[in-house]
Amino acid sequence: MADAIKVLLVDDHQVVRRGLRTFLEVQDDIEVVGEAADGAEGVARAEELRPEVVLMDVKMPGMDGVEALRKLRELANPARVLIVTSFTEQRTVVPALRAGAAGYVYKDVDPDALAAAIRSVHAGHILLQQEVADALLSQEGPNSGQGRGGSLTEREREVLGLIADGRSNREIARALVLSEKTVKTHVSNILMKLDLADRTQAALWAVRHGVTG
Numbered sequence: 001m002a003d004a005i006k007v008l009l010v011d012d013h014q015v016v017r018r019g020l021r022t023f024l025e026v027q028d029d030i031e032v033v034g035e036a037a038d039g040a041e042g043v044a045r046a047e048e049l050r051p052e053v054v055l056m057d058v059k060m061p062g063m064d065g066v067e068a069l070r071k072l073r074e075l076a077n078p079a080r081v082l083i084v085t086s087f088t089e090q091r092t093v094v095p096a097l098r099a100g101a102a103g104y105v106y107k108d109v110d111p112d113a114l115a116a117a118i119r120s121v122h123a124g125h126i127l128l129q130q131e132v133a134d135a136l137l138s139q140e141g142p143n144s145g146q147g148r149g150g151s152l153t154e155r156e157r158e159v160l161g162l163i164a165d166g167r168s169n170r171e172i173a174r175a176l177v178l179s180e181k182t183v184k185t186h187v188s189n190i191l192m193k194l195d196l197a198d199r200t201q202a203a204l205w206a207v208r209h210g211v212t213g
Contacts (some may be wrong), residue, residue, distance in 0.1 A: 005118060005122045007024060008033060008042065010068070012060040012072050017035050024114075027115050030118060030144070033049045038060045039060055043069050046079050050077075053122050057091075058092045066092070069100050073100045084106075088133045122129050123168045124169050126200050131145065160190050164206035
């Protein structure tokens with residue numbers, strides 16, 4: 001399983017972790033490399049095991065999922081974090097996305113949809129449903145970052161529009177006939193020029209300012 005997506009499970013309920021592991025271990029392209037019972041242990045295990053995707057519960061004792069996300073960002077850990085939440089906790093999704101999550105799924109998600117979500121965020125996609133995007137945008141000031149877009153080149157605006165469409169770097173490279181390395185450089189420049197932390201924020205900025213692919 002050398003090419004399998006390495007996944008870390010972070011949830012305070014052992015039964016939940018066991019169920020997730022049981023399902024994911026039958027996937028040929030996904031490998032569960034470890035588990036953690038709270039945010040602090042999740043951060044430590046993510047640093048130790050270097051997973052590519054972390055399935056993170058939000059509400060946990062001690063350090064919760066949002067604080068764990070912030071800590072992973074501080075440590076520049078490259079893992080893509082997929083929040084696992086319930087419908088009743090939807091209001092917690094917004095701070096989690098602001099903290100750096102690549103998306104979220106609900107706890108009653110269909111198993112095949114969960115595997116698809118893991119593959120999607122691993123490929124660089126952002127899983128963001130419209131109602132959550134609207135909630136994030138409503139919390140931004142009406143002129144938030146408005147003047148910064150003028151510093152983007154035409155190519156960077158093209159890349160930004162495709163990010164807003166949920167495209168991965170590989171898909172952007174194919175669409176614009178560029179190398180993935182060049183696309184990564186454009187993405188880094190976009191984040192720097194707009195003073196944004198990640199692709200999720202870039203996608204939201206693009207939606208707010210009408211930049212489309």
